[in-house]
Amino acid sequence: MTYRVLMEGTDTAVLAELGQRLARLRLDRNTTQAALADEAGVSLATLKRLEAGHSVQLTSWLRVLRALDLQGGLDALIPDPARSPMQQLRQVEGRRKRASSRPAASPEGWSWGDER
Numbered sequence: 001m002t003y004r005v006l007m008e009g010t011d012t013a014v015l016a017e018l019g020q021r022l023a024r025l026r027l028d029r030n031t032t033q034a035a036l037a038d039e040a041g042v043s044l045a046t047l048k049r050l051e052a053g054h055s056v057q058l059t060s061w062l063r064v065l066r067a068l069d070l071q072g073g074l075d076a077l078i079p080d081p082a083r084s085p086m087q088q089l090r091q092v093e094g095r096r097k098r099a100s101s102r103p104a105a106s107p108e109g110w111s112w113g114d115e116r
Contacts, residue, residue, distance in 0.1 A: 016053030023051040025068065040067035 005017045026036055037047040040063040049056050050064060065071050083091075 012053070015055060019051045019053035022064065026051075029068075036064065036067060040064045 005013050009017065026033070033047050033051070034044055037044045040047070040060075042060050042063050046056055046060050047064065050060065062071070062074075065074070
């Protein structure tokens with residue numbers, strides 16, 4: 001049922017579910033709210049708001065996830081978009097493959113100083 005809440009629920013329902021999960025995870029790790037808030041670098045009030053399912057800044061979530069060593073799951077949240085084969089080919093075709101055999105153009109009036 002909780003998967004369905006995250007996929008189909010309202011913003012309020014999703015925040016409440018995430019807050020409950022955070023609280024359960026913190027308790028499973030036998031960590032107090034104060035200790036987690038301190039480790040994450042957020043206020044105790046912010047952590048309580050997170051666990052209660054209230055809206056907080058995304059940076060607060062990121063700090064708490066990092067403190068719990070859960071930041072690896074963020075990649076699944078918004079995966080890096082795959083490039084199409086045509087985009088990959090265009091990128092490869094646009095790269096330089098070799099140096100030019102032509103000498104670089106000399107600015108007018110410039111010389112090595114040893115010509116006579």
